[in-house]
Amino acid sequence: MDRIAEIFSYARKQMAENGNPSQWKDSRPSMDLVKKDIENGNSYVMEEDGRIIGTFAFIVGIEPTYLEIDGRWLDDAPYGTIHRIASDGSSKGVFETALSFAESFGVDIRIDTHKDNKTMLHLIEKNGFVKCGIIIVDDGTPRLAFQKKAVKKQKVLAIVGPTAIGKTKFGIECANAFDGEIISGDSIQIYKGLDIGSAKPSKEELEAAVHHLIDIKEADTSYSVKEFQERCRACIEEIAGKGRLPIIVGGTGLYIKAALYDYHFFEEQEEDNLYEDLSNEEIYALLKQKDPKALEKIHINNRKRLVRALNIYEKHKKGISQIKDEQEHKPIYDCLIIGLTAPRKILFERIGLRVDRMMEDGLLKEIEGLLKKGIGFEKQSMQGIGYKEFKEYFNG
16 A cells, blocks of 8 residues: 555656646545555556556446546447556556556446646557547546447457367367367377377267368478467458357467467578578677577577577567567457366376277377378477377387
8 A cells, every 4th residue: 555655646746747736636546545446356556576566446337427428438338447547657558558457358448537647648549549528527627538449359269188188079069059160279180191199080070060270281291380370360260250169179388379379480490691600609799789688598509599589680670589578478369268177097097098099999000101101200290299109119
């Protein structure tokens, strides 16, 4: 409470010094109001390095002072209101962080401010709010009122969990219950001919629901997280375009995050010619000049990563560390991620039974056939669990 009081005091001082001495006069907002926000679960703070740098209230529901307006709200859709937002001035982006949090509730956002609060007016207009009119707050003074429509994101269901937990069966049940289509998130099921070891859905299961990203690559080709991201997002658009629910089933955590969150991947290119005459020490020194923060995670002996970081800097005119910092890793869809689980004893028993069944179904012959076609264990497709374990066996 003391820290919030400090932040409000700083905000009052800043407003007064910038031509707005009356918005939070008489020690408004009161700490009693903040206590009420806390009791009602509407008070939030932002921290940086363990220190509170900003505070605000966000209240979903009807705001009494907004019932009368000299003007017109955009609509009568459900909304939430941002109140009592302030920062200590030490860090940028407090308003944007509060707004992003508020938008995650999936409702319209309303806010008001004094006509002389130039800083807040700039932030409000910069972030896409529409001026709707003038309202009167509880102290009898007018405020400019704004509204921003909710960002409607595409709904996506993701079903994840360990092997043999029952993701395929549950995914099909969800597809049938919610008019959905399944996108495989598995990095091996995309390959033709790798059926048994990848626990690819059976013919009956594939007929029980529409499946995507299965059997789309030849077994001797490579596949990257970036390619999965692009293909998966294209499938989401295609399925949503039919008015159906996209359901991602399975996959590694990175694959799921890459598809659903704002992950950006760089093209992997070998562009060593610019630096092939330089030693590791010289490349390291060059990167230290251009993107020193990148060196926090790159060892001087890792020449490939040093060169890659330099190439990215030359291409984008900013460092890989800065580009990564600009990625907020927020979901770009309205995601529901369901994680299936079971007691480890039961799970291990099921995995054991699955392996036995795979052997009975002909996993050994499947791998022999792939090897005869020239699909060796050095291929990416053969490095997945269920295949790579056979390398030593086939090597005698």
